[in-house]
Amino acid sequence: MRHGLEISCGGAAIPVSVLVELGELAEHAGWDGVFLEDYLIHYSGDEPSTYDPWLVLAAIAGRTGRVRLGTTVTALPRRRPAKLAREVLTLDHLSAGRATVAVGVGDPGDRGLAAFGEQTEVSVRAAMLDEGLDLLTGLLSGEQVNHQGTHYRADGVALRPVPVQAPRVPVWVGGSTQAAAVRRRAARADGIVPYKLTDTDTWSDFTPDEVRELVNALPPTRADGQPFDVAIGGRRRRPDERAERAYLEDLAAAGATWWLEFVPVGDPAAMRAAVARRPLR
Numbered sequence: 001m002r003h004g005l006e007i008s009c010g011g012a013a014i015p016v017s018v019l020v021e022l023g024e025l026a027e028h029a030g031w032d033g034v035f036l037e038d039y040l041i042h043y044s045g046d047e048p049s050t051y052d053p054w055l056v057l058a059a060i061a062g063r064t065g066r067v068r069l070g071t072t073v074t075a076l077p078r079r080r081p082a083k084l085a086r087e088v089l090t091l092d093h094l095s096a097g098r099a100t101v102a103v104g105v106g107d108p109g110d111r112g113l114a115a116f117g118e119q120t121e122v123s124v125r126a127a128m129l130d131e132g133l134d135l136l137t138g139l140l141s142g143e144q145v146n147h148q149g150t151h152y153r154a155d156g157v158a159l160r161p162v163p164v165q166a167p168r169v170p171v172w173v174g175g176s177t178q179a180a181a182v183r184r185r186a187a188r189a190d191g192i193v194p195y196k197l198t199d200t201d202t203w204s205d206f207t208p209d210e211v212r213e214l215v216n217a218l219p220p221t222r223a224d225g226q227p228f229d230v231a232i233g234g235r236r237r238r239p240d241e242r243a244e245r246a247y248l249e250d251l252a253a254a255g256a257t258w259w260l261e262f263v264p265v266g267d268p269a270a271m272r273a274a275v276a277r278r279p280l281r
Contacts, residue, residue, distance in 0.1 A: 001252035003279030004033030004260045006072055006234055010042035010050035011265030018268045019051060023060030025275045026067055032279075033068035034060060035102070035260060038075065040112030044265060054087045061095035068098050072193050072231070072260065073174035075106030076136065077128035078118045081152055082159075085139035088169050089159055097164035102172035102193045102231075103136065104182075105129050126181065127151070133173070133185055141168035167223050172231060177210075183217060190222035191229025193260070206232055208250040215255030233260035237280070245280045 005026050007019065023034045036053035057069045069091060074084065084101070092099040105125045106113065113120050119128065131149045138145040139154070142162030147154040163169050172191035175182035186192035194214065196204045206214075211232060219228050232251055238244045248259050263274045 001248070001256055002032035002068075002258050003281065004035055004068070004231070004233075004258055005031050005275060006035050006037070006260045006262045007271075008042065008044075008263065008265040009037040009039055009053050009056070011044040011048045013049050014265055014268065014271075015049075016051045016056060018271065019056050020059045020063070022263070022271060022275050023056070023067070023069075024063040025272060027064040029276050029278045031067060031275070033070070033100075033258065033260075035070050035072040035100075038071045038073065039107075039110060040078075041110075041115065042265075043107070043109060043111070054091060057091055057099075058094055061091060061098070065096075066098075068100055069095055070100030070172075071102055072172075072234070073102045073104040075110065075113075075125075076103040076132045077106055077125040078110075078113060078116075079132075081132040081135040082139060082154065082157075085136055085159055088140060089142075089161075089163055092163045092165060092169050093161065099165070100170045100172060100191075101136075101140075102174050102191075103129065103133065104174035104193075130181075130185065133171070133188060137168060137171050137189060140171065165224070170222065170224075170229065172229060177214065183214075187219055190224075191231060191257070192218060193231045193234075195234060203235055205235075205247070206251070208254040211251055211254040211256050227257055229257045230255060231258035231260055232256045233258070233262070235262050236264065237261055237274075237277075241280060248280055 026034045038053045042048040042050040053071050088101045128151050135147050144158040145154045170190040173186040173189050174193035177194045222228050
């Protein structure tokens with residue numbers, strides 16, 4: 001099981017240079033992946049600083065050589081799939097094949113939806129995600145794509161250069177496991193970034209048995225033949241590191257391929273310390 005960091009894309013008045021610094025520090029500290037949130041307006045505070053994850057990841061790519069880089073999670077219905085594919089492919093080349101993109105229907109509380117006139121109806125966003133996922137995976141393969149749908153269109157187009165990774169840049173699907181559609185979409189992609197609850201603010205960890213059931217319900221391999229990614233986590237490290245390490249060992253035994261530890265926005269020194277303390281292996 002690999003260990004990654006989920007890092008806020010903004011909040012308060014954090015400088016973007018700190019986010020780039022954290023990405024570089026993550027590689028030095030032995031983390032396997034750096035994944036940024038994707039918001040137009042961060043969810044903390046009234047007018048928080050917010051940064052584009054793909055530009056930040058591009059800067060991190062230039063300072064690292066090993067760590068995997070991506071988002072968790074990009075709301076595909078508020079993006080043009082072709083533009084997102086171009087950004088991801090560019091990162092794939094800048095990083096020599098270390099890009100991953102996770103997509104979902106979007107955070108219901110995302111202020112960047114209604115504020116910019118984006119579609120807020122969940123059923124419509126779900127339909128856009130279903131259609132956009134097919135278009136995105138096709139474009140990220142470098143193959144010619146023909147698509148005529150309700151929301152998107154591609155007339156015999158292939159994006160060049162082809163990705164460094166073959167047969168495509170890995171695509172993960174994020175969302176609540178309460179929704180059967182999330183598993184269905186993930187099965188068409190290369191991985192899943194699941195969370196448990198849609199109707200409460202209370203955090204609830206996946207149990208090893210729940211992870212095992214999820215792993216068994218999804219494809220055993222992804223498009224490149226590697227194990228299908230099941231990326232569990234999304235919270236801060238618990239104070240009891242012995243119990244935390246035992247829990248992570250159980251998740252790995254259940255089939256999780258990634259543990260994602262959240263680094264919330266805050267004092268830059270505290271964020272650096274959270275990254276520098278290294279993963280619990």
